[in-house]
């Protein structure tokens with residue numbers, strides 16, 4: 574209630590787009606797909622490559638393997654020391670590319686500094702690219718070729734919008750962040766659904782003004798609470814891709830959640846928003862890659 578004499582300025586609370594709940598629905602769909610493939614003799618398999626001892630990567634990979642187990646996908650992990658050479662990593666990927674039991678390959682990022690990340694991602698066969706990071710698959714997304722794996726985080730965001738019945742068509746969308754794995758593919762997917770898309774980044778002038786014009790705000794810049802609640806247009810949909818650990822251990826997104834929630838019509842929480850969807854869409858990509866091996 575925003576006034577003292579009735580309902581005049583009442584703003585309804587926003588819809589909380591629950592990533593965990595939607596991810597559970599996606600996983601149930603994937604489990605059905607895996608079962609159907611098994612009936613045709615295809616045992617869906619994902620291989621994860623992890624390098625070094627990054628604690629966050631260890632947690633994410635454990636989570637991904639647990640998800641695989643839940644939906645019936647066979648998963649393997651190759652855990653290599655941080656001192657692995659680029660040639661050794663490339664040799665492993667060549668071996669996995671040639672293994673018919675492996676339908677999806679994922680190299681957990683980040684990689685140690687001495688390894689050329691681009692060269693590693695480019696070496697994964699586009700037909701086994703569970704992350705959708707290979708240039709062939711990135712190109713396919715940008716020119717609208719269907720049926721190829723798409724980067725999991727933006728694909729998860731699109732599924733969240735669909736579940737929340739938010740149609741990007743004709744809407745002004747802003748994507749804050751221009752990374753190859755989130756910002757750029759996110760913009761391509763929103764454009765594909767006929768949004769008018771702005772990509773903002775660290776050199777954008779008047780970010781507040783750009784955000785204030787947007788009907789859909791996707792924050793993927795990796796800076797804790799950079800997007801202020803009072804920048805959000807009344808009724809906008811706010812998707813927070815950020816995951817920032819504060820000194821006190823609290824996990825926050827790129828958006829000032831409480832203040833943004835007072836203006837948004839729908840918003841994703843952190844944690845429990847986009848993160849679980851990133852994991853779920855990896856399963857979608859893997860089962861789709863396995864399906865494509867059917868004669």
Ligand SMILES: Nc1nc2c(c(=O)[nH]1)N[C@@H](CN(C=O)c1ccc(C(=O)N[C@@H](CCC(=O)O)C(=O)O)cc1)CN2
Pocket residue numbers: 633679680681682683704725726816824843844845846847848849850851852
């Ligand atoms: N090869 C890849 N590497 C990385 C990717 C990727 O998509 N492919 N993305 C990130 C990490 N990531 C998946 O790998 C990922 C990170 C976080 C979550 C998640 O569910 N987060 C939880 C909160 C977790 C916490 O408490 O720390 C949430 O948001 O609820 C899923 C996936 C970088 N590397």
